[in-house]
Amino acid sequence: AQRVTQPEKLLSVFKGAPVELKCNYSYSGSPELFWYVQYSRQRLQLLLRHISRESIKGFTADLNKGETSFHLKKPFAQEEDSAMYYCALYGSGGSNYKLTFGKGTLLTVNP
Amino acid sequence: NAGVMQNPRHLVRRRGQEARLRCSPMKGHSHVYWYRQLPEEGLKFMVYLQKENIIDESGMPKERFSAEFPKEGPSILRIQQVVRGDSAAYFCASSSGRNTEAFFGQGTRLTVV
Numbered sequence: 194a195q196r197v198t199q200p201e202k203l204l205s206v207f208k209g210a211p212v213e214l215k216c217n218y219s220y221s222g223s224p225e226l227f228w229y230v231q232y233s234r235q236r237l238q239l240l241l242r243h244i245s246r247e248s249i250k251g252f253t254a255d256l257n258k259g260e261t262s263f264h265l266k267k268p269f270a271q272e273e274d275s276a277m278y279y280c281a282l283y284g285s286g287g288s289n290y291k292l293t294f295g296k297g298t299l300l301t302v303n304p
Numbered sequence: 305n306a307g308v309m310q311n312p313r314h315l316v317r318r319r320g321q322e323a324r325l326r327c328s329p330m331k332g333h334s335h336v337y338w339y340r341q342l343p344e345e346g347l348k349f350m351v352y353l354q355k356e357n358i359i360d361e362s363g364m365p366k367e368r369f370s371a372e373f374p375k376e377g378p379s380i381l382r383i384q385q386v387v388r389g390d391s392a393a394y395f396c397a398s399s400s401g402r403n404t405e406a407f408f409g410q411g412t413r414l415t416v417v
Binding site: 235237292 | 347399411
């Protein structure tokens, strides 16, 4: 079974402070991991994926297979980063693939 | 490419009625996912379909809920005899296959009165 855990339902930081949104996963194979973001009243959109190893809007995430984690980090949070963030895992169920999301973390960046 | 289209955006049903939610995936996408988002909760997986096949429906309630993705036309999530607890936002996503980005629709907000 595949599972994604985001332990923090809510996270509040001040503008300019570092932010880390935690994500842990459970999966027996080799996972593909993603972070999605949902800004207020907008559709979910892909923020970044671990295979591309890129930085989007200042966010980075490193896959740590030893700790089965894929935490999302940004050194200096901005007010426009306030949104709901979902960690997602793409894994196999036999020969078929399923995208599983964590429950999400609501990030609020205060001025 | 118009993206993933869901309709209606808002749907109001009385208890006991049926709700039909439609999802047209992006052109060329044959994988569709349905998720439910309850107030103050995250996305909960409901069902994963490929053209004409249900691959994983482990997140679907055993009764009243069904989903299909016919060879032609949109994917349909059907809720029979709706109850107040079905009120939620229902999101559809599509992808072209394995390990590719899933694109989301804007969701359908179902309100049961």
